[in-house]
Amino acid sequence: MSRSIARREDGAASLVTTVIVLLITAIAALYTARHSLAQMVLSTSTARTEEAAAAASAAMDYGLAQFEQAGLPSPIPARVTVPASALSGGSAFYRFCTQDSTPASCVAPAASDQQIKLIATGFSADGQTSKSEEMLLSVDSLFDTYPNIPLILRGTSSMAINGNVTVINNIDNTTIWTPANVANFNGQFETRIAVDGLTGQVSSRKASGNNFFVGPDIIFNDTTLGGAQPRCAGASAHGQDPDGDCGPG
Incomplete structure (x- = not known):
């Protein structure tokens, strides 16, 4: 009788031990699965963020190139979609806004605005993540009028002008400065x-x-300019030749 009870107690103890081991194993497996899922979600989120950031950067480069080539478009569009060929993934667009605008609120600039903001927004391929970049741009020309220094040609070759050239200087009326003979220009x-x-x-x-x-307006046959250093280009034209080795000023 006692042997039968002892066997039952041993069996019960073994069953309890087995259940505990299985429970611990299940908890460990659940934790591992949960950790792996979290890592997968984090990895996917990072990939989306990087894709959206890359698309925004490409849109900024594209919009800036368009602005440098053609200036501010008229009329100003609400947004310009960047072609897929300019992106490595995802999608993007850019907008011209007032300098106080934000990616969430873009106000169209007026034609008289001297500064505008270029806002580029990129999206991940699934559209779940977006990133934006901003850059202030000046609408004014770099020059209020034509540059007030002459076209400086250091070489004595007849190739110094080879083509059709128009030089304008309405400031100090000196247009071309060269050591060559103007009669020998090919162009x-x-x-x-x-x-x-x-x-x-x-x-x-x-x-x-x-x-x-x-x-x-033309200074020619100036032999001192033929051997002038590159740093002298424009220096004498502005009267900035402290060493006196940049030709006539």
């Missing part, structure tokens, strides 16, 4: 300066061969 040129208060007046011109005339 055709025309210069325009201010005369008697009128800007853009023709001063010098070469049409072909010996058919040319040179006005007071």
Whole structure:
């Protein structure tokens, strides 16, 4: 009788031990599965974020290139979709907004605004994640008028001008500065300066061969410029030649 009870107690103890081991194993498996799921979700989220950020960066480059080539479009579109060929994945668009705008609230700039904001927004391929980039742009030209330094040609070769060139300087009326002989230029040129208060007046011109005339706006046959250092380009034209080795100023 006692043996039978002892066997039953041993069996019960073994069953309890087995259940505990199975329970611990199940808990460990559940924790591992949950951790793996969390890692997978995190990895997917990171991939989406990186894809959206890359699309936003590509949209910024694309929009900036379009602005540099053509300026601010008129009329200003609400948004411009970036072609898929310009992206490595996902989708994107860019907008021209006032300088105080945000990605969440873009206000169209006025034609008179001197500064605008370019906002580019990229999305992951599934559209679940978005990223934006912003850049302030100046609508004004870099120059209020034409540059006030001449076209400086250091070489003495006849190839110094090879093609059709128009040089305009309405500020100090010096258009071309060269050590070469203007008569030897292969190309055709025309210069325009201010005369008697009128800007853009023709001063010098070469049409072909010996058919040319040179006005007071061109400095030529200047042998000191032939060996001038690159740093001298423009220095003497502004009177900034402390060493006196950049040719006439």
